[in-house]
Structures are given as C-alpha cells and as structure tokens.
Amino acid sequence: MTPSARLQAAIEMLDWIIAAARDNGASADNIAKKFFKERRYAGSGDRRAIRELVYSAIRRWGDRPESGRQAMLGLIDEQPELRELFTGTAYGPAAIEADEAVAGGAQIPEWLADRFAGLIDETERRALFDRAPLHVRVNGQRSTDLEVKSAWPDAVALALPHAYELPTGTQLEDKTLFREGAIEIQDLGSQAIAMAGAAAKPELVLDMCAGAGGKTLALSAMLPPESRIIAADTDRGRLSRIEPRKRRASARNIETILLAPGKEIEALDHLKAKCDLVLIDAPCSGTGTWRRNPELRWRMTPKRLDHTTELQQRLMELGSEMVRPGGRLVYAVCSLLDAEGGDQTDRFLENHPQWREISIDLPIGRPYRKGSLLSPYHDGTDGFYFTCLEKL
Numbered sequence: 001m002t003p004s005a006r007l008q009a010a011i012e013m014l015d016w017i018i019a020a021a022r023d024n025g026a027s028a029d030n031i032a033k034k035f036f037k038e039r040r041y042a043g044s045g046d047r048r049a050i051r052e053l054v055y056s057a058i059r060r061w062g063d064r065p066e067s068g069r070q071a072m073l074g075l076i077d078e079q080p081e082l083r084e085l086f087t088g089t090a091y092g093p094a095a096i097e098a099d100e101a102v103a104g105g106a107q108i109p110e111w112l113a114d115r116f117a118g119l120i121d122e123t124e125r126r127a128l129f130d131r132a133p134l135h136v137r138v139n140g141q142r143s144t145d146l147e148v149k150s151a152w153p154d155a156v157a158l159a160l161p162h163a164y165e166l167p168t169g170t171q172l173e174d175k176t177l178f179r180e181g182a183i184e185i186q187d188l189g190s191q192a193i194a195m196a197g198a199a200a201k202p203e204l205v206l207d208m209c210a211g212a213g214g215k216t217l218a219l220s221a222m223l224p225p226e227s228r229i230i231a232a233d234t235d236r237g238r239l240s241r242i243e244p245r246k247r248r249a250s251a252r253n254i255e256t257i258l259l260a261p262g263k264e265i266e267a268l269d270h271l272k273a274k275c276d277l278v279l280i281d282a283p284c285s286g287t288g289t290w291r292r293n294p295e296l297r298w299r300m301t302p303k304r305l306d307h308t309t310e311l312q313q314r315l316m317e318l319g320s321e322m323v324r325p326g327g328r329l330v331y332a333v334c335s336l337l338d339a340e341g342g343d344q345t346d347r348f349l350e351n352h353p354q355w356r357e358i359s360i361d362l363p364i365g366r367p368y369r370k371g372s373l374l375s376p377y378h379d380g381t382d383g384f385y386f387t388c389l390e391k392l
C-alpha cells in the first residue's frame with residue numbers, strides 16, 4: 001500500500017472506532033482485527049503503519065473527534081509529513097479543503113480533567129499515556145521463580161513476590177513453560193489488588209466481578225489448596241474463559257457462578273455472611289488503564305460515569321452482605337477518579353458504622369482517601385484505587 005492509501009485506511013478504521021465508542025460497541029483492538037481480516041491485501045508493514053497512525057490519533061485526542069478524517073487532519077501540526085498524503089488520488093484521502101474542520105483539544109477530556117485524585121499531578125497525567133510494560137506473575141502452582149528466571153534471564157524482579165517485568169516484545173507463546181501455565185501476564189497493580197485482602201489461611205473467597213479471572217487465579221495461587229474461591233460475573237463470555245485458564249494454571253479450587261444483572265443476589269444468597277473475603281474489582285471508567293486502552297476516553301460521558309458509580313455502590317452493598325463478621329471486603333477500581341474511588345469508600349463507611357478501614361501492608365502504592373492509590377509514574381503500574389474494609 002502507498003503511504004497515502006495507509007492514511008486513508010487509518011481514517012476509515014478511526015471512523016469505525018469513533019462509532020463504536022459512541023454506541024458502546026466493540027473495542028478498538030477488536031475493530032482493528034476485523035478491519036484487517038476484511039483487508040487481506042494489507043501486509044504486515046501496512047498493518048503496523050496503519051495501527052501506528054490510528055493509535056497516535058486516539059492517544060492525541062481526549063474528546064471523541066467527529067470523524068477519522070478530522071482526527072488525522074488535527075495531527076498535521078505534530079506530524080507535518082501527513083499533509084502531503086492528502087493527495088485526492090486513487091486510494092488516498094481527498095485533498096484538504098480550505099477551512100476544513102479538524103479535531104482539537106487536550107489529551108485528557110476537559111470534563112474529566114478536574115476529577116482526578118489529588119495525587120495525580122502533571123507528571124502522572126503524562127505517564128497515563130506511556131507505553132505499558134510487560135509484567136508477569138510466576139504461578140507457584142506450576143513453577144518456581146528460579147525456573148522462570150532461567151527461562152527468561154532478562155526478567156527483572158518487581159516489588160511484589162513472584163512479580164517480574166520482561167522486556168517489551170518478549171515472545172512468550174513459543175516457550176513450553178508459558179503454555180503450561182508457569183507465568184500469567186498480569187500488571188503489577190492487579191497483582192497488588194489480589195494481595196490487598198491479605199488472604200493467607202484456608203478461606204472462602206468471593207471474587208464478585210471476576211471477569212476472565214485474572215485476580216481469581218492470583219488469589220488461588222496465594223491461598224492454601226483447601227480454600228474455596230468463587231468467581232462470579234454477569235458476563236458469560238468472560239467468565240467462560242476462566243475454565244481453560246484454571247486448567248492451564250492448575251488452579252483447582254476455583255468455582256464459577258454466572259450472575260444475572262440486577263438479580264445477582266439470587267445466585268449469591270447461599271454465601272450471605274459466610275465469606276472470609278469478598279473482592280469487588282468493580283466495573284469502572286478505566287481511567288487508570290489509558291496507556292493500554294486510550295480509546296476509553298472516547299467512551300465515557302458524564303451520564304455513563306454516573307451510571308457506573310451507581311453500579312459500583314450497588315455492588316459494594318451487595319458484596320458487603322456476603323462478608324462474615326470479622327471478614328474483609330476489598331473494593332478496587334482501575335480508575336484514578338475520586339468519584340469511583342475515595343468517594344465510594346466514604347459513602348459506604350458513612351452508611352455502615354459496623355465497618356472500618358484496615359491498613360494495607362504492601363510495598364507499592366500511596367495511602368489515599370481511606371485506601372491506596374497506584375499510578376503509572378509512582379508505581380510503574382496501571383492506575384488503581386483500592387481499599388480494604390473489615391466487618392466488625
């Protein structure tokens with residue numbers, strides 16, 4: 001493909017991504033897969049170049065642009081070489097017209113800019129768009145740190161036990177050790193959250209928003225085998241991915257429960273006041289994961305944020321009912337917005353005098369709003385707020 005044709009393809013892919021962000025459709029990554037599947041003529045170099053163009057536009061604009069063309073036109077100030085690719089010839093984008101509308105604004109959507117946690121200064125904001133590192137967790141059910149270190153001598157030990165960083169681009173799939181479940185790819189921040197409840201004894205644990213089980217597997221690896229870990233979620237597709245992951249990781253003590261949205265209690269009633277630990281890794285705006293999913297900025301609106309915080313409150317209420325007296329509730333979000341973090345903890349504690357905050361003993365993170373904050377610049381992790389509460 002010519003450079004001009006690659007630019008036109010990037011514009012078209014951005015149009016799909018913009019529409020999906022507006023209508024709560026597929027993620028940018030899934031759209032890219034579909035886009036290239038329908039364009040088999042694009043070689044690997046073309047794909048890389050198109051992706052690069054698309055993601056520079058997504059990273060650059062905090063507010064959702066009107067169109068892919070406007071998004072790319074807006075990039076010309078920073079990448080002047082793009083101008084001459086608007087050739088108006090076959091396969092290329094139409095020539096630029098005088099006074100054509102272009103995308104504008106900041107990297108962080110204006111309406112969100114003043115809602116970040118107090119610790120998120122200018123340096124942290126810039127780091128939200130850095131390249132995410134490759135973090136892995138050694139799975140003690142399948143392997144040892146020593147074995148993993150000898151398979152990947154470049155692995156650098158991180159601040160938590162069994163956590164390592166590998167050089168970006170390390171091929172994992174070609175190693176038997178990886179295929180057999182010796183390591184899990186997992187951001188250090190997610191590993192910290194699995195540890196936040198200080199689960200150690202044989203316990204009954206409910207991971208109430210388990211998704212595809214990233215933190216469930218981490219909990220299974222750190223708990224004695226006689227523990228029972230229940231992974232629940234409303235998303236059948238995500239939950240179904242736990243079964244193969246569980247087999248690969250030799251995590252035998254995990255059960256799954258599919259929840260019906262709004263009727264979660266029906267499937268959880270038998271666990272009322274029984275759990276030693278409930279983890280609520282709540283659905284959220286994902287502001288802490290922009291370095292991986294920058295297009296989330298184009299999805300969130302004030303209305304969607306309100307809807308999300310209401311759901312978080314409801315899940316916190318529900319999860320807290322499952323905790324036995326003396327048990328713990330860990331509430332976490334991969335967001336750095338106060339509305340989804342510290343505000344939720346305050347509201348919950350105000351309404352539940354029989355609960356108290358307990359301090360989190362981890363070597364990463366900073367104490368913040370009756371909980372802890374993890375952030376890309378300070379901790380090298382995705383951004384998270386989490387708190388650990390105890391039922392008296």
Ligand SMILES: C[S@@+](CC[C@H](N)C(=O)[O-])C[C@H]1O[C@@H](n2cnc3c(N)ncnc32)[C@H](O)[C@@H]1O
Nearest residue numbers: 208209210211213214215233234235281282283
């Ligand atoms: C942040 S993700 C969880 C990620 C997962 N814990 C992990 O470590 O990979 C939030 C999850 O909450 C789930 N969810 C949304 N609404 C829910 C509800 N009403 N009850 C339980 N889970 C829900 C979503 O399907 C999603 O999988």
